[in-house]
Amino acid sequence: MxxxxxxxxxxxxxxxxxxxxxxxxxxxxxxxxxxxxxxxxxxxxxxxxxxxxxxxxxxxxxxxxxxxxxxxxxxxxxxxxxxxxxxxxxxxxxxxxxxxxxxxxxxxxxxxxxxxxxxxxxxxxxxxxxxxxxxxxxxxxxxxxxxxxxxxINFVKEVSTKKPYKHEQGVWNGKTYDKPKKSQKKVAVIDYGVKKNILNELVDANLAVEVFPYDVKAQDLITLFKKGEIHGVFLSNGPGEPKILKDEIAEIKKLAEAKVPMLGICLGHQLLSNAFGYETYKMKFGQHGANHPVINLENKKVEITAQNHNYNVPEELCKIAFITHRNLFGDNVEGVRYKDYPIISVQHHPESSSGPHESKYIFKEFANLL
Missing domain, CATH: 3.50.30.20 (Carbamoyl-phosphate synthase small subunit, N-terminal domain)
Incomplete structure (x- = not known):
């Protein structure tokens, strides 16, 4: 044609x-x-x-x-x-x-x-x-x-699941899928456009995973958290401009105030920043690929990472969070650990699909946090 x-x-x-x-x-x-x-x-x-x-x-x-x-x-x-x-x-x-x-x-x-x-x-x-x-x-x-x-445009409501579901599939090992282990902790995933291999990695980190739609109410998750039915919340990747997601940002703020442990990746990382009052900004052409070097500031190791984002969190976020990772192409903030909250987040994609495997430890860090 x-x-x-x-x-x-x-x-x-x-x-x-x-x-x-x-x-x-x-x-x-x-x-x-x-x-x-x-x-x-x-x-x-x-x-x-x-x-x-x-x-x-x-x-x-x-x-x-x-x-x-x-x-x-x-x-x-x-x-x-x-x-x-x-x-x-x-x-x-x-x-x-x-x-x-x-x-x-x-x-x-x-x-x-x-x-x-x-x-x-x-x-x-x-x-x-x-x-x-x-x-x-x-x-x-x-x-x-x-x-x-x-x-x-709010693309999140288009890509998110319409109803909750449990995910039990582990990481693909070349022939079949690894069977999930007996899980010790349970995590609620808020689906803003979650990738399947992120869910697989959460299972592989020995977590029981239940996925919820993008508009799940924070109070419902807080109630589950207080009852011990979930032990933390994962904020997924997703498309579009984070600042227009006003309702989602407000719900995340409630989860943070309730001191619910959280991990955010990509859009989830950006929404957390906005929830704490530090607005994200649009990059000139974003970072998309599987060859982006990121330095882990806590152990000084360089990781080659997969990236897919047009927006980023501001430097001012260091007022309330420790910067744990930086992108070596642009020196922009790649990961943070919040000072007064049980929350970590990263901009890159540690699930490595497609891409290098060097950042997969993030999922185990989240499991340890829980």
Missing amino acids: KAYIYLENDVFLSARAFGYGGTFLGELVFNTSMSGYQEIISDPSYAGQFIVFSMPEIGIVGTNEDDNESKEVFASGIFVREFSPTFSNYRAKESLETYLKKHQKIGIYDIDTRFLVKLIRDSGNLRAIVSTEIASKEELKERLLASKKIDE
Whole structure:
């Protein structure tokens, strides 16, 4: 299929499309990972975004059910330099094109992704409209300018579970899933767009896991905590601008005031900062990939981490929290431990799906905190 792309900086491009045809809106971000494209595409944190892969060829290993991070694909679509319609991997069940068609998402290829990465690097994340139906630059421009900005949309209510459920699956070890051990502590996960492998890692840290919708009331969790039916709360990753989630921030503040032990990752980390009155800010083009060096300030070790975020917490957070991790690409705050509360949080993704395994100890630290 022929595809036409209009960017908000008035760049108009043509390319070819695979997967599902139609017209799609989103924000362009680039990802520097060299592998794990299925885990990236199925990460709910990419809701409302087009993922530009810097890896030049995508599709070679196909797709399978085990590597999905969620049941749906919430990203607007993907951009790749070269798309491989054939695949070769012993675990693969279907092609990337079939996968995108099933989830009704578009793939763009035969386009200079290096040009797009440089454009995003220099201009920041750009709103875009992609279509296999509309070839007119002016019509695409009109539709894009009339659409809502990503910072104005609450994607969390779209990606979150609709009802509570228990998660008992452990970490995949290459052949089967490790059986969960007899759990000593129970954790309530607030689902803002949680990845499956985060839940797997919590189980692997010997925790009993129950997942709740994004709008669960703090008082209900506090009641469970006081009864000993849960021992802590996990605040998950998720998409979009954290500051517009006013209700969620207010509920987190109540949990903190009740001294409920908590771990936040990515969006959960950002929401905690906002709950304590330290507002997050949007980065120029964010950090997306599996090769970001982070220094653990407590043991001085450098960890290579997976990242996926456009927003970050401010330096002023050090007034109420110890900074435990810093990003060595930008020196931004990557992790904190709150001074007067049983709360830790990190910006990067220790579940390592996809990405290095060097930060998985965060889940054990949370289990020890409980």
